[in-house]
Amino acid sequence: MSIRNPKQALYEQFAIVAKALGHPLRLEMIEHLAQGARSVEALAAKLGQPVANISQHLQALRRAGIVSAERDGKFVHYALVDESVLSAFASVRTVAERHLAEVDRIVRGYFDARDDMRPVTRDELRKLMRDGVVTLIDVRPADEFALGHVPGAINVPLGEVRAWSAGAATRREVVAYCRGPWCVMSFEAVAALRSLGHSARRLEDGMPEWKAAGLPVETTA
Amino acid sequence: MSIRNPKQALYEQFAIVAKALGHPLRLEMIEHLAQGARSVEALAAKLGQPVANISQHLQALRRAGIVSAERDGKFVHYALVDESVLSAFASVRTVAERHLAEVDRIVRGYFDARDDMRPVTRDELRKLMRDGVVTLIDVRPADEFALGHVPGAINVPLGEVRAWSAGAATRREVVAYCRGPWCVMSFEAVAALRSLGHSARRLEDGMPEWKAAGLPVETTA
DNA sequence: TCGTCATTCAACAGAATTATTGAATGATAG
DNA sequence: CTATCATTCAATAATTCTGTTGAATGACGA
Numbered sequence: 276m277s278i279r280n281p282k283q284a285l286y287e288q289f290a291i292v293a294k295a296l297g298h299p300l301r302l303e304m305i306e307h308l309a310q311g312a313r314s315v316e317a318l319a320a321k322l323g324q325p326v327a328n329i330s331q332h333l334q335a336l337r338r339a340g341i342v343s344a345e346r347d348g349k350f351v352h353y354a355l356v357d358e359s360v361l362s363a364f365a366s367v368r369t370v371a372e373r374h375l376a377e378v379d380r381i382v383r384g385y386f387d388a389r390d391d392m393r394p395v396t397r398d399e400l401r402k403l404m405r406d407g408v409v410t411l412i413d414v415r416p417a418d419e420f421a422l423g424h425v426p427g428a429i430n431v432p433l434g435e436v437r438a439w440s441a442g443a444a445t446r447r448e449v450v451a452y453c454r455g456p457w458c459v460m461s462f463e464a465v466a467a468l469r470s471l472g473h474s475a476r477r478l479e480d481g482m483p484e485w486k487a488a489g490l491p492v493e494t495t496a
Numbered sequence: 497m498s499i500r501n502p503k504q505a506l507y508e509q510f511a512i513v514a515k516a517l518g519h520p521l522r523l524e525m526i527e528h529l530a531q532g533a534r535s536v537e538a539l540a541a542k543l544g545q546p547v548a549n550i551s552q553h554l555q556a557l558r559r560a561g562i563v564s565a566e567r568d569g570k571f572v573h574y575a576l577v578d579e580s581v582l583s584a585f586a587s588v589r590t591v592a593e594r595h596l597a598e599v600d601r602i603v604r605g606y607f608d609a610r611d612d613m614r615p616v617t618r619d620e621l622r623k624l625m626r627d628g629v630v631t632l633i634d635v636r637p638a639d640e641f642a643l644g645h646v647p648g649a650i651n652v653p654l655g656e657v658r659a660w661s662a663g664a665a666t667r668r669e670v671v672a673y674c675r676g677p678w679c680v681m682s683f684e685a686v687a688a689l690r691s692l693g694h695s696a697r698r699l700e701d702g703m704p705e706w707k708a709a710g711l712p713v714e715t716t717a
Numbered sequence: 718t719c720g721t722c723a724t725t726c727a728a729c730a731g732a733a734t735t736a737t738t739g740a741a742t743g744a745t746a747g
Numbered sequence: 748c749t750a751t752c753a754t755t756c757a758a759t760a761a762t763t764c765t766g767t768t769g770a771a772t773g774a775c776g777a
Contacts, residue, residue, distance in 0.1 A: 285603075286523045292589075293523070296514035302514070326725095327768080327769095351725095366584035382506075537753065549735085549736060
């Protein structure tokens, strides 16, 4: 190990990146950062973690070239360096989905119990939106919605779904989306809406994927 | 940490996969396995590592759903479960190449010193081969060559490049490839051939990428 | 300048990962 | 059955990773 040839040195660099992805909290942080830049404190609040812990994990991600930091007054805003990070996240997820039995178990035991219908694909959604036959709700918190959402979507944060649905016609189908294919909030929203007599489905994935597919994104200035 | 919601449980599963990729030796093992299935002993010999160490790393990879094991008599052959692993490897590598300054340094300091010409792309190579104007050499060991190589390639393991080149016309351009874009052997082969007066270039990547692109592969039964 | 606030640092204990060693297992050949 | 061989297991020590705590830094506003 003392003498390293250039090839091993490269593998070590690649391993730094993979190792940085190898912690559940850091993966969750990446999914949040995929929605847009965040300050340390904001991230910590989202994840319910001590600020110092989040700060240290962010620095691990920065050393791995996964996030970039930009100081803005008192705050330091962290953001994903580019979409290659999401692509790495996605391929790791693909391996896990295909080959880890435990993933199957978790997904079947929790998600499917609440969502027995096929999710809506992006293409389907675009057609449904063009035809004006569905209401699209973005169940993420307002700040994330403001930073970028699917054109035509209404922001209904998860906690407000019940109240919002009271004023919505039950005959019109609702499509819900949030942060990504495994984001729990859209599952919860769909479950709540169904229990209230609405017809509801999930979008197959969420905002970062929508943006990554090159589809238009609307922001609230 | 004691109570985990399903979302966190999923992140933990994804982290298992990423963590398994987070070790230089395991990455090197994956690159070797991308050439085809290998026994524990064969892998250990290739990497110059104790068998027990390789065995343990293989089991770590197996727990992460990255490799599969198949017993054949006394031997256990390990193989990558599917191409999703290579895609994960590739995206991790992409992140590192784009954002880790150290990768730049290593590549510039070592590889570029020996290879100042553009590598040949896959499409270019197919045209050159169709026109019959280049000699394509596969500088991997014979066993890897036998398991699958680019049609029309000649197997010239790295150690035999010098001897082989003596009998080859220096006027005909040589293209060399090996295990992948960072495989050292093709760089070394090109450097050796140039120092002997040949015109030589590297293929931009190697065998697993060729196969992954859906291009034809020839095997020696 | 001072106080406040967001972030980082430093130090610590507990946990996990790693390479090594030697013994145990499982399968084949004689 | 026994010997042999490939692989795995178990135990160990060294190292690294994690989360927590409290103090230090850096920037802003009064």
